[in-house]
Amino acid sequence: MTTTDTPRPVEGKSGRTLSKRQRRNVRDGGLRRAVPATTLLWILAALYGLPVLWFVLSSFKPAGDLFSLPLTVLPHNPTVSGYKAAWDSANFSQYFINTALVCVITTILTVGVSCCTGYALAKYNNRWLKFFFICILATTMLPSEVMLAPEFLVVRNLGLYNSFAGIILPAVLTATGCFMFRQFFLTVPDELVEAARIDGARELSIFLRIMVPISRPIMLTLAILSFQWRWNDYIWPLLMLNDPNKFTVQIGIQSLVGAQNINWSVLLGGSVISMIPLILIFLVFQRYVMSADINAGLKD
Amino acid sequence: MTKSAADVSVRPPRKRRSTYTLAPLVLIAANVVLFALFFVWPAVIGLVYSFTNYTGVGAFQFIGLDNYQNLFGDSTFYDALIRTLLYTVLVVPLNFVLSLFIANLVVSKQAKGASVARVVFFIPWLISPIVVGVLWRWLFGENFGLINYVIEKLGGHAIAWQSNADLSLGVVVMAGAWWGTAFSMLLFIAAIKNVPVSYYEAASLDGAGPWRQFRSITLPSIAPTSFIVILLNTINAMKEYPLFVSLNNGGPGTSNNLLVQYIYQTGFNRGQIGYASAASFVLMLILMAVAIIQLIVNRRVENR
Numbered sequence: 001m002t003t004t005d006t007p008r009p010v011e012g013k014s015g016r017t018l019s020k021r022q023r024r025n026v027r028d029g030g031l032r033r034a035v036p037a038t039t040l041l042w043i044l045a046a047l048y049g050l051p052v053l054w055f056v057l058s059s060f061k062p063a064g065d066l067f068s069l070p071l072t073v074l075p076h077n078p079t080v081s082g083y084k085a086a087w088d089s090a091n092f093s094q095y096f097i098n099t100a101l102v103c104v105i106t107t108i109l110t111v112g113v114s115c116c117t118g119y120a121l122a123k124y125n126n127r128w129l130k131f132f133f134i135c136i137l138a139t140t141m142l143p144s145e146v147m148l149a150p151e152f153l154v155v156r157n158l159g160l161y162n163s164f165a166g167i168i169l170p171a172v173l174t175a176t177g178c179f180m181f182r183q184f185f186l187t188v189p190d191e192l193v194e195a196a197r198i199d200g201a202r203e204l205s206i207f208l209r210i211m212v213p214i215s216r217p218i219m220l221t222l223a224i225l226s227f228q229w230r231w232n233d234y235i236w237p238l239l240m241l242n243d244p245n246k247f248t249v250q251i252g253i254q255s256l257v258g259a260q261n262i263n264w265s266v267l268l269g270g271s272v273i274s275m276i277p278l279i280l281i282f283l284v285f286q287r288y289v290m291s292a293d294i295n296a297g298l299k300d
Numbered sequence: 301m302t303k304s305a306a307d308v309s310v311r312p313p314r315k316r317r318s319t320y321t322l323a324p325l326v327l328i329a330a331n332v333v334l335f336a337l338f339f340v341w342p343a344v345i346g347l348v349y350s351f352t353n354y355t356g357v358g359a360f361q362f363i364g365l366d367n368y369q370n371l372f373g374d375s376t377f378y379d380a381l382i383r384t385l386l387y388t389v390l391v392v393p394l395n396f397v398l399s400l401f402i403a404n405l406v407v408s409k410q411a412k413g414a415s416v417a418r419v420v421f422f423i424p425w426l427i428s429p430i431v432v433g434v435l436w437r438w439l440f441g442e443n444f445g446l447i448n449y450v451i452e453k454l455g456g457h458a459i460a461w462q463s464n465a466d467l468s469l470g471v472v473v474m475a476g477a478w479w480g481t482a483f484s485m486l487l488f489i490a491a492i493k494n495v496p497v498s499y500y501e502a503a504s505l506d507g508a509g510p511w512r513q514f515r516s517i518t519l520p521s522i523a524p525t526s527f528i529v530i531l532l533n534t535i536n537a538m539k540e541y542p543l544f545v546s547l548n549n550g551g552p553g554t555s556n557n558l559l560v561q562y563i564y565q566t567g568f569n570r571g572q573i574g575y576a577s578a579a580s581f582v583l584m585l586i587l588m589a590v591a592i593i594q595l596i597v598n599r600r601v602e603n604r
Contacts, residue, residue, distance in 0.1 A: 034411070044402060051439055052427070054439065055435045132328060132335075138339075146583050146587065147342045148567060149349070149580060150346030150349060150580070203320060253431060257437075271431045290486070
């Protein structure tokens with residue numbers, strides 16, 4: 001795949017004068033265009049935000065008020081009883097700890113392994129490296145859901161059934177991670193590597209001492225993505241884990257949904273609790289996700 | 301003379317290359333092992349088992365193409381396949397249009413408060429598919445949901461969001477598009493920002509309106525990203541499972557069972573590993589066909 005869009009060029013003076021005239025044009029018709037655009041944007045934002053808002057507000061209603069008509073937007077007597085019931089029942093706190101543990105370990109491994117692979121793919125030129133690059137590309141076409149049964153047998157034969165290692169290890173290799181790092185290291189000038197070589201640095205110490213430190217922003221972006229993927233994983237942990245003490249949050253929530261009579265109060269509380277970690281992480285590290293040129297990795 | 305000169309220019313890089321085999325090998329070693337263990341090995345035994353009657357334990361026999369023959373005579377499999385394709389055909393374009401439209405609005409300077417709105421658009425993506433299913437189930441509950449309540453308040457009749465198979469699929473399509481918008485939007489925003497501003501300036505001097513600019517400049521410039529978005533979303537839609545499980549559990553009845561659910565049930569609830577592997581391979585072939593078709597189309601569009 002070749003890229004047709006060129007990066008925005010740094011323009012000289014001619015561009016400046018042009019854009020000044022342009023700005024005046026915009027200002028003339030500015031208000032006429034700004035009002036509908038802003039309205040449209042906020043109507044859409046409301047459409048996207050309202051389901052979440054309704055969900056979260058409902059979770060603060062006491063169990064008895066959930067279905068009482070007329071439905072009210074704001075809870076009359078807000079309570080956290082649903083949250084409390086969810087947290088106390090069905091080992092939810094244990095699920096939370098399990099999920100956090102799995103997510104953190106997988107994320108650390110993913111970032112480390114992707115960084116190494118991305119660097120090798122970007123800075124070395126070997127035929128078998130190119131072949132491996134295509135292999136990684138193929139994994140995007142072959143998600144583990146497609147090979148559910150055979151992959152289950154492999155992990156079982158490795159003796160990893162019903163252990164956290166069984167959900168961590170198969171998730172470590174991600175094409176997106178490798179591509180993100182490859183793309184980043186391609187932008188690092190080769191002269192940096194050459195200069196270090198001339199100074200007598202060994203290959204792996206160039207990587208560890210120079211390349212790893214400068215790739216920190218990519219590491220953070222991938223860490224957030226990886227954490228999100230693993231936190232939301234459902235089908236693989238469901239297959240791998242048999243012991244209720246090892247279940248993850250998503251399995252816990254699904255077991256509430258799958259019950260004969262859904263206890264909505266507990267379900268709403270549990271669901272909102274499960275959303276909190278990712279939303280917190282996102283709000284803190286928003287910049288790294290939003291400005292990330294994720295497509296760069298996928299496009300090449 | 302010319303020959304030796306050519307030799308000289310060729311030799312050094314070749315020599316340099318051979319010096320650095322150990323370092324890259326060490327660097328990719330972990331991923332090579334993982335790739336072999338969790339991709340090559342399952343793919344190989346999956347292919348082998350798809351020709352057997354293996355049940356996960358004990359001995360098995362090779363039964364040739366029987367699994368595939370049974371699969372194509374199995375109406376449940378066909379239903380699941382058609383439902384999966386229908387879901388994909390509905391959700392991918394909806395997601396594409398919504399995310400491209402929103403990306404344009406967010407990038408455009410006319411819309412105020414875009415940075416705050418962008419966070420709002422992003423929140424659905426942070427919610428897990430299971431919880432997204434719960435959320436939309438809560439919203440579209442037939443007797444208790446907000447949507448039906450509002451419809452009844454406005455004088456309409458409650459709509460059978462759960463007990464009508466097609467409407468139920470429609471709710472999942474909406475939920476899927478709602479959830480997936482953020483990531484596609486992120487890709488589109490990056491692509492639109494990479495289009496040189498001078499193109500738009502020249503076009504607006506020539507009197508091109510916003511729609512014309514979008515069609516003639518933005519759309520062709522972001523074609524590679526559009527391709528990636530469609531490809532990733534198609535693959536994701538074809539393997540959708542958790543969203544259906546928590547929203548309607550493949551129901552009403554079994555009418556909205558998708559392929560992955562079918563594979564899961566035959567393989568793990570009924571223990572027919574060989575049969576499930578055959579179904580997996582059909583799904584894999586479909587995904588590969590989709591990828592190849594899209595690659596060809598993309599090449600053709602780019603070469604035009």
